[in-house]
Amino acid sequence: MVIYRIRPGDSIYQLSRLYGIPEQKILDDNQIRDPKQLVVGQALVLMTDSVEHTVGSGQSLYSIAALYGISIDQLLAANPQVTDPARIQTGQVLTIPVTSKKLGSMIVNGYVYPSVNQNTLERTLPYLTFVSIFSYMAKADGSLIPIEDQPVITTARAQNTAPLMVVTNMQPEGGFSSEVADAILTNQQVQDTLLDNIVRTMQEKNYYGLNLDFEYIYPADRESYNRFLQNAVEKMHSLGYIVVTSLAPKNSAEQPGLLYEAHDYPAHGEHADYIILMTYEWGYTYGPARPVAPLNLVEKVIQYAVSVIPPEKILMGMPNYGYDWTLPFVRGTSARSLTNPGAVELAAKVGANILFDEEAQSPHFNYFSAEGKKHTVWFEDARSIRAKLELAHRYGLSGVSYWTANSYFSQNWLVLSSLFDVTKVL
DSSP, X not given: OEEEEOOTTOOHHHHHHHHTOOHHHXXXXXXXXXXXXXXXXXXXXXXXXXXXEEOOTTOOHHHHHHHHTOOHHHHHHTOTTOOOTTOOOTTOEEEEEOOOOOOEEEEEEEEEXXXXXXXXXXXXXXGOSEEEEEEEEEOXXXXXXXXXXXXXXXXXXXXXXXXXXXEEOBOTTSSBOHHHHHHHHTOHHHHXXXXXXXXXXXXXXXXXXXXXXXXXXXXXXXXXXXXXXXXXXXXXXHTTOEEEEXXXXXXXXXXXXXXXXXXXHHHHHXXXXXXXXXXXXXXXXXXXXXXXXXHHHHHHHHHHHHHHSOGGGEEEEEEOOEEEEESSOOBTBOOEEEOHHHHHHHHHHHTOOOEEETTTTEEEEEEEXXXXXXXXXXXOOHHHHHHHHHHHHHTTOSEEEEEXXXXXXXXXXXXXXXXXXXXXXX
């Protein structure tokens, strides 16, 4: 696999000849609808194992290595016949190594809504260990608001992907409710009712496990949530189910804020089977323009997490979307969400070049709307995905979790499958 950055003058035809890949495959692998609309700075995934390069006039090992984005040492290792690196001849054929060994296996979770497109779901499931269907909403009396999840469950199991039942303290009108969480966590009878309803649903629907995603819990309910989690795990384990919890991205035990304070990393690490760290939304709908999941800040969360949670229990959150902000940012205004392929198409439409922030390891671009207003777009591409996956590997994490898998992003799955084998539990 090669991740190639588009330069001025590049074309799909040229890349096809250079790497020996059919033009249509390049287009399909990168979801390019118009081959004439390449964007300078755009990242393309080129799926090939090796390339035969014929040395041209004036080319050196340095220029050839730079052309393919590899080191001179890698180039020499693949071409032992080159005994004098300073002397290569025009017309000489060199082997360009473009595929490295896989880093291992990982667990991959993907959140979907029950309304997920069937084609998108079927194309995505081979890359998932778990599919988490979002979401059953718990009510203050312990009852559940049902969802139409059976089609997703049936399709998932047919492709050996384990469905997880997601239970949240959200409200039908939107948003997480601190009051609903408090009503549940401070009343043992309500907790028992809720767990009974969860078990009944899991058995009826043929779920594999439970994902508890309680957010914006009052800080005073922290210990109550820990006890509820322990009870839930004991009950689920006795019935053969796993329990996964979703936690806000903390970088210290005492991080202040309603989103963070009741999420006790050590307690969840002790009781739950897996922990999903929601390492995204630094840049969010109602906030100022910034990367959605800047790698430098994601790493700070991971550094704290592995100090108090066994790394083999952690799934690092991965965003599968971007945002388009109007500048200057005005509090109360909202950014427009974009799919990652949609962000590139927008850059092509407005004539913007795609830049890459090295610290955040995130692509972005600026443009002016027809009304003359400046916009900034941050999104994900093959480079940012590879950086995040390598980060998860570097810290020995169990895997990653995508929010969400509702839109298909082929680059993501090609990069993932090039680096890792996906663990299947069914």
